[in-house]
Amino acid sequence: MSHASETQRRFIFEARDFASRLGSFDWNDALIVFHADADGTAAAAIACLALKSMGVSFSARSVTQIDRVFLESIAFPPRPVLFLDIGAGYLSEITSALDPSRVVILDHHEVEGDSNSVLMLNPNEHGLNGGSEVSGSGVSYLVFKNLVEDFSRMNELAIVGALADMQDTGANRSLTGLNSTIVLEGEEMNIVRVEEDFVFFGRETLPIHVSISSSSNFIIPGLSGDENVALNLLRSLGIEVKTDDKWRTFSDLSQAERSRLLAGLMQYIADLGFSPESAQNLFGTIYVFEKEPRGTVLRDGREFSALLNSCARMGRSAVGLAVAMGERGRMFEEAQRVSREYRTAISKSLSNLLSMPGAKIESERILLYNGEGIIDQRVLSPVASIIFSSLPKDLSKILVVTAAEDDSLKVSIRVPRSLVEKGIKGSMLASNAARESGGLGGGHDVAAGATVPRRRFHSFMEAFERNVAEQFSMLRGS
C-alpha cells in the first residue's frame, strides 16, 4: 500500500487496532443492525463472514432509520449490538437505550453526539471524508479483514458498497481516496480488474439495446425505457446486435464499435439539447470481479451493487445479505427475481404516473407529481430521480413526488443544482414541512424526503409551499 497517503495509512492502522479490540470482545448472540441499502448490506455481509468464521452465534436486521421504538425493541434481552453503515448520527439515542459497553459502531456518516461514548470507528473522525473516500462497507472491510484468513470476498464487497454509495467521484467515474487503496489490494490479490467502458446496466449480461434502455445509471429521454428506439439507434450506427443467433452484449463490442457507439450516443444527446459533458457520464471506470462467474451480474461492481440495492428497496435485505455472503443457487435466483420485480415496479409506476391526467400539478416554483395510488411506495425515490433527470435543464422548479401506502404518505423532493447554489435547501424544506404536519423529513440539499400521515397531505403541501416562498424571499433579500 505504498501509494496510500499518511492519513489513509493512519486510518488503516486504527482499523487494525480496532479489530484487535473486537477480537477479544464477547460477541455471543450478537445482533447486527445494518442500513437497509446496498452499502449497508455489503458492510453487514463482511461482518457476518468474519463472525461466522470466528464461530459465534449472531443475527442480523436491516433498518432504514434508527428511532426510539426500534431501539427499545432490541434493548431486551441485553446483547452485543454492532451497527453498520448507520448509527453515527444517533449516538445519544443509542447510548441511552442500550448498554454503551456492548455497542460497536462502524459507520461513515457524520457523527452527531459524543463519539467517545461507544466503541466506534468513523473515517470522519480521522481526517478522511466519509462521503467520498470510504464507504460503510469499506470501514467494515478494513476492520474485519484482520480477523479472517481469506478476505478476498470482503474486498469485492467493499468495492460494491463504495459504488453503491456513488463514491466513484474521481476521474472517469473512478473510486478515489481510501477506496482506491482497497481497489489496489483487490488487484494485487487478482480478484479485481479495473478497465474503462460504458457504464450501462448489464454490460456483461444483457443484449446491447436492452442494456441501453434499461439503464438507471444514466437516463436518456427517448432511449431509456424503449428498447426499440435503442435497437434502431444501434442499427443506424451499423452495429451488429447479434452474432449467429445470440444477442451480443456490451462486453462483446470491438474497440471500433465502442467508439462509433459513443459518438452516436453523444450526437443523440446533443440533438436533445443536452450539453456534451453530460454524455461523459456514459463512460467510466469498471470494476470487474475476476472470480465471479462470467455473464452474471456479480462480475461487475455496479451491477452487483444494483442487485443488493433492489433487494434492500423491495424489503428483501436478507436475500441480498445471503448473496453478498456468497450464497448462490436458489438465493441468487431469488435476488435476481426481486431485481426484475424492482425494475418492473419502477417502469410501471413511471408510465402510470405520466399517463394519469391530473397527476401533474405545476405552480410557479414547484412541480408536483401526486402518485397516491399510482406509484409503488418502494420505488418512489428512483422514480423521482428519473423524472428529475428528464426535466428540461432550464426549469428552475422544485420537484415533489408522492406515493402512499396504508395511512402513510411518502414524499420525495429534488432541487435543481442552480437553486441549491443560490441557497435553497431541500433537507430543510422537507424537515420543516414534515414537522408542521406531524411527520419526519430530512436528507440532502439536492435530494430530500419526508413521511407524513396520509390525511395530512394538504397541510404538508401548504407548509411546503410556505417554506419554499420563505426561502426564495430570503434569496431576494440577500
Ligand SMILES: [Mn+2]
Ligand atoms: Mn453507506
